[in-house]
Amino acid sequence: MFLIVIIKILFVVGVLLTFAALLTWVERKQSAVTQDRVGANRVQILGIRALGLFHIITDALKMFIKEDYVPEKVNKFLHFIAPLFPFFSALAVFAVIPFGSPIKIGGRIVELSIARLDSGLIYLFALSSLAVLGPVIAGWASHEKYALLGGMRAAAQMISYEIALGVSIIGVIMVYNTLDISLIVEKQGELLFGFLPKWGIFVQPLAFLLFLPAIIAENKRIPFDLPEGESEIVAGYFTEYSAMRWGMFFLAEFVEVAVVAAVLTTLFFGGWQFPYLFDDGFHFFGVWHLPYWLIVIIRILTFFAKWIFGIWFLQQVRWTFPRFRYDQLMKLGWKIILPWGLINIALTAIVIMLING
Amino acid sequence: MxxxxxxxxxxxxxxxxxxxxxxxxxxxxxxxxxxxxxxxxxxxxxxxxxxxxxxxxxxxxxxxxxxxxxxxxxxxxxxxxxxxxxxxxxxxxxxxxxxxxxxxxxxxxxxxxxxxxxxxxxxxKAANIGLATLTRYLFPFEVISILLLVAVVGGVYIAKKD
Amino acid sequence: MPYNGILIMAVILFIIGITGVMVRRNIFIMLMSIELILNAANLVFIAFARAFADPAGQVIALLSITLAAAEVGVGLGIFVAIRRTHNTVNVDEINLLKH
Structure with a gap:
């Protein structure tokens, strides 16, 4: 039992870090494709360029051997621990996300998520809210005005959007009637009117529209990257960071992208559910029976396919939109997403009341 | 243990x-x-x-x-x-x-x-607490929600410039 | 479950909170000490909820967490206002009524 949990943890952390490493390449390559450039392709080993994939190795090498410069006046301890908050909170959030349907090993049912919590959704929000501490502490400890401004911006933005996030997700909780993320995914396998999968995006389209900008803002990526807006405040809260400590912030951001995509997949795109695929096979104009191990493999692959699509989508958003102004950001969070989130709750309640009689 | x-x-x-x-x-x-x-x-x-x-x-x-x-x-x-x-x-x-x-x-x-x-x-578990909050303890729950609203408005008003 | 140990922990936390409020003059640390007192009370509520298998304790702890959030909201608003008008965060220096 203990061994299984450790294997799952190693698997998830390995996948997340691999995704984060790959994302450093995807980020540059996709921006190049979007902007009609060639993109990162300079590094070569024995004349092989491999689409610039070797840049990942050279980047890591560079970050490790660079001088870790710490300015004189910073608060050494806080400066050191600040990058750890976003990194570990992003890794920990993934613990409740199921990446496949339960499997049976030796007569024992193994959930394909590290932990199945009764209040998984609350866990998700609780752990992700710890990430805010990183930028604020980094900004304060750096003893520098741009860093402080960046930290302040990050904190204000993330606290505001946490509320928007919480309000927009309540509709989903009401529809699936649970806080258990594994159960939410299981319920998304049901069919609506007999043909439409009961995915979050189909039963809660408004919640999805509100949730998407809110979670991108939580992630502090373009178009919400004001905390690090380089045209205004140098690099925001990590102005005074270099080498691997900066790399931690960087890596945390990419892990967060992967986690955000996984959360979107899980809550709104059916998680590991393949449409019309049930525990005994396809239900599509008759029943096509399949062995259970094949179904499990299909479901894991489905999750990864949706996940990678989500990451691609988030990256495309990043390279498509310009940055918001700060007042626009606050207006979007407090005056648009929050009220519409409340309206969504009321509408969902009315519809549920009407359906249940 | x-x-x-x-x-x-x-x-x-x-x-x-x-x-x-x-x-x-x-x-x-x-x-x-x-x-x-x-x-x-x-x-x-x-x-x-x-x-x-x-x-x-x-x-x-x-x-x-x-x-x-x-x-x-x-x-x-x-x-x-x-x-x-x-x-x-x-x-x-x-x-x-x-x-x-x-x-x-x-x-x-x-x-x-x-x-x-x-x-x-x-x-x-969440269901258990939710049930208790919204049945037996509904009145304190409502009161605290009003308190929260008042606190939000008051906090904004106090911290506002002039 | 070591209920007596938990009660003693709660008492110690409560006393730390009380001492913090009385000894420290920085308003932030005073606010945090007050929160610590509330937390000590919450701990006792949850311990007794477990001991008597009654959700009442947990519900009250939930309400008290909400109360703490409201308190911090108003408190920090007051601190910002104090900082703006008195330019200090030391409680001893906020003594306009004395003069």
Whole structure:
């Protein structure tokens, strides 16, 4: 039992870090494709360029051997621990996300998520809210005005959007009637009117529209990257960071992208559910029976396919939109997403009341 | 047995961080120690079958209240002269009073014997607490929601310029 | 469950909070000490909820967490206002009524 949990943890952390490493390449390559450039392709080993994939190795090498410069006046301890908050909170959030349907090993049912919590959704929000501490502490400890401004911006933005996030997700909780993320995914396998999968995006389209900008803002990526807006405040809260400590912030951001995509997949795109695929096979104009191990493999692959699509989508958003102004950001969070989130709750309640009689 | 041990470890951590919180001079350090107190308390809650409360504790206390305190400390950006505390006779008296209160409470608590019964497994889960909150404790719940609204409006009004 | 140990922990946390409020003059640390007192009370509520298998304790702890959030909201608003008008965060220096 203990061994299984450790294997799952190693698997998830390995996948997340691999995704984060790959994302450093995807980020540059996709921006190049979007902007009609060639993109990162300079590094070569024995004349092989491999689409610039070797840049990942050279980047890591560079970050490790660079001088870790710490300015004189910073608060050494806080400066050191600040990058750890976003990194570990992003890794920990993934613990409740199921990446496949339960499997049976030796007569024992193994959930394909590290932990199945009764209040998984609350866990998700609780752990992700710890990430805010990183930028604020980094900004304060750096003893520098741009860093402080960046930290302040990050904190204000993330606290505001946490509320928007919480309000927009309540509709989903009401529809699936649970806080258990594994159960939410299981319920998304049901069919609506007999043909439409009961995915979050189909039963809660408004919640999805509100949730998407809110979670991108939580992630502090373009178009919400004001905390690090380089045209205004140098690099925001990590102005005074270099080498691997900066790399931690960087890596945390990419892990967060992967986690955000996984959360979107899980809550709104059916998680590991393949449409019309049930525990005994396809239900599509008759029943096509399949062995259970094949179904499990299909479901894991489905999750990864949706996940990678989500990451691609988030990256495309990043390279498509310009940055918001700060007042626009606050207006979007407090005056648009929050009220519409409340309206969504009321509408969902009315519809549920009407359906249940 | 493991649960009991973990409770004592978390408790010791909470008490140590609490002491550090009031001993540190710089409030931002204090705020981080405060966060650690809350975190270890969340651990104790989880071990005492209050899973939902443990997560709410992290979400509200660590994720919102601590962050807000750190945010305002960084925002106000006060100078070092505010941090130097003076040792006065009043503070000495305060510590003595606190010590007397401590001994009194200890005598009282030491005399208690709580046996406790094992609660059902679904105790402390979200559904259970939600049901209790929205049926038996509906009135306090509504009152507290009004209080929260008033606090939000009041906070904005007080902090607003002029 | 070590209920007596938990009660003693709660008492110690409570006393740390009380001492913090009385000894420290920085308003932030005073606010955090007050929160610590509330947390000590919460701990007792949750311990007794477990001991008597009654959700009442947990519900009250939930309400008290909400109360703490409201308190911090108003408190920090007041601190910002104090900082703006008095330019200090030391409680001893906020003594306009004395003069």
């Amino acid at each position: 493991l649960a009991t041990m973990l409770i004592y470890i978390f408790g010791a951590l909470a008490i140590f961080s609490g002491l550090m919180m009031i001993l540190y001079r710089n409030p931002i350090h204090s705020a981080l120690w405060f966060g650690l107190v809350l975190f270890s308390l969340a651990g104790i809650y989880a071990l005492m079958q209050a899973h939902f409360l443990a997560l709410i504790q992290i979400l509200v206390y660590v994720g919102a209240i601590t962050v807000l305190i750190v945010y305002v400390i960084a925002l106000l950006n006060f100078d070092q002269r505010d941090l130097v505390g003076k040792v006065t006779i009043l503070k000495g008296i305060a510590v003595i009073v606190a010590a007397i209160l401590f001994i009194e409470l200890l005598f009282y608590v030491g005399g208690l014997y709580v046996k406790g019964i094992a609660p059902p497994p679904e105790f402390g």
